[in-house]
Amino acid sequence: MSYRLLFGFVLSLVLQFSLVLSNPPGLNIGFYQYTCPKAEVIVRDEMTKIISRVPSLAGPLLRMHFHDCFVNGCDGSILLDSTPGSPSEKESIPNLSLRGFGTIDRVKAKLEQACPGVVSCADILALVARDVVFLTKGPHWEVPTGRRDGTRSVKDDAVNNLPPPFFDATRNLYQFFIPKGLDAKDQVVLLGGHTLGTSHCSSFASRLYNFSGTMMADPTLDKYYVPRLKSKCQPGDKTTLVEMDPGSFRTFDTSYYRHIARGRALFTSDETLMLDPFTRGYILRQAGVAGYPAEFFADFAASMVKMGNMQVLTGAQGEIRKHCAFVN
């Protein structure tokens, strides 16, 4: 722990220094310093309790921040409930497998008790994502805060902005990452987030049973891994969960890159990162005996801050929701 804290401290200094100039206006580290000085401690304490009781929530909560940010920016819109006749982002197919909304409500309730109407739901998502990574033995980083909450949440926006697992990495890069200001390095680094959590069989079953209409398995999947996956996932299975980083799916580390390097990534979006020389090089370096966790941790922290700064609402824009599921 002390090594990670020291590492986190040094990383924070470097990041703070380099980000002071690059944070969007209105977003800064320690935004709640005067208005809600304990905000980050409250989030950390609550998340420590929750993850120690339900460690499987770490993955979905990290994923939730990504699903928030990629759809019209990090504005907490993923948290809004549908209203009559207007299905919200929550109802889109990629979001049906998200979990952890109750956790966000619980953290928000604690913050409302301490400082009513001050801390945005969008910031809570960013802080919770940072904390679940740290609590699963990953890096710690300073999160620029000051995001405000949006009022629009539309189901089709999520479908149109979230990359699907069956597209290849190049298509996802040009269609989804680059237009949002993220590059190939951010892509290979952020997909390292698949070191945590699980996937439903249905998210990759076509690679096992009917790849590109061939009625065969995807030939790029490790041929020894296919029968193991088939034994877990029968055709049509919509409920079984499979670890994405088997052996350490509750620990944030470099081992997911070893699975990609061996043809054992569950998704085409991840496996095809091996086709591009740059992303392949990154994966192979991290897939070495011990990987380069210090490099991956620093890169992940930097890319998370970059992703978390996308299209944020600040200043007088948006609002601070009282309850994360409803606009005020």
Ligand code: HEM
């Ligand atoms: C090309 C981009 C991406 C694609 C196509 C993708 C796709 C997926 C899919 C299909 C799942 C499994 C969902 C299920 O069946 O339950 C998943 C899970 C997950 N994703 Fe991604 N993802 C991408 C990027 C990211 C990013 C940028 C992050 C965070 C930095 C992330 C974090 C996670 C986590 C932690 C899980 C596990 C969730 C759980 O345990 O329930 N993903 N992703």
